Amino acid sequence: NAGVMQNPRHLVRRRGQEARLRCSPMKGHSHVYWYRQLPEEGLKFMVYLQKENIIDESGMPKERFSAEFPKEGPSILRIQQVVRGDSAAYFCASSFRTGGAVQPQHFGDGTRLSIL
Amino acid sequence: EDQVTQSPEALRLQEGESSSLNCSYTVSGLRGLFWYRQDPGKGPEFLFTLYSAGEEKEKERLKATLTKKESFLHITAPKPEDSATYLCAVQGGYGGSQGNLIFGKGTKLSVKP
Numbered sequence: 001n002a003g004v005m006q007n008p009r010h011l012v013r014r015r016g017q018e019a020r021l022r023c024s025p026m027k028g029h030s031h032v033y034w035y036r037q038l039p040e041e042g043l044k045f046m047v048y049l050q051k052e053n054i055i056d057e058s059g060m061p062k063e064r065f066s067a068e069f070p071k072e073g074p075s076i077l078r079i080q081q082v083v084r085g086d087s088a089a090y091f092c093a094s095s096f097r098t099g100g101a102v103q104p105q106h107f108g109d110g111t112r113l114s115i116l
Numbered sequence: 117e118d119q120v121t122q123s124p125e126a127l128r129l130q131e132g133e134s135s136s137l138n139c140s141y142t143v144s145g146l147r148g149l150f151w152y153r154q155d156p157g158k159g160p161e162f163l164f165t166l167y168s169a170g171e172e173k174e175k176e177r178l179k180a181t182l183t184k185k186e187s188f189l190h191i192t193a194p195k196p197e198d199s200a201t202y203l204c205a206v207q208g209g210y211g212g213s214q215g216n217l218i219f220g221k222g223t224k225l226s227v228k229p
Contacts, residue, residue, distance in 0.1 A: 004159070006159075031215065033215060033216065033217075035217075035219075040221075041221065042120075042203075042219040042220055042221040042222065043160070043203070043205075043217075043219040044219075045216035045217065045218070048215035048216055055215060056215055056216060058216075059216065091159050091160070093159075101167075102147045102148035102165065102167070102207055104148075104150060104162045104165050105150075105162070105217060106162055107152075107159035107160045107161070107162075108159050109157070109158050109159045110158075110159050
């Protein structure tokens, strides 16, 4: 999955701490998506962003979770006051603009978040 | 509610034994159906996009087809390196985000030499 870069690959946090996950999209891609994958579950959509705009955050929990995609730098998924249930693999994807024909989303290799 | 169901959950094949994976979907205004391959510890790798019923796409030993209710991923003469989890996802266009993908839980394929 060269292209979409996520870091860190693994992140361990204690309950109550903050987790910051970073995603750099493929070159030329202006759309970023975050998904969460729980064990034995499918990938679930969280949030869709363009540069400096949140387009759809319907899949993101209302509390503790936030996302941004600034004009410069990577997209950030931030989880405040983490709880055990936040343990999961978080994947970022990117695509070209979707104004016309649907473009495929290309995924990074994810961040595995473990909460102690 | 938009939904994707994949079957079987797991499939074991002998090398060279052809088979098909199924993806049934319900979605408001299908804009695209996507197949991905996911290896352990990795992110999904894009394989195909299908846009309308009757469309087919091929890549090496894989062929994806689409009807109004389901898609099939046909694997011809598989090799051990085809072992992976295959994911199906749809993107709808009405009454919600036009960006997010709805994924099935996947089919875990094992190909024995």
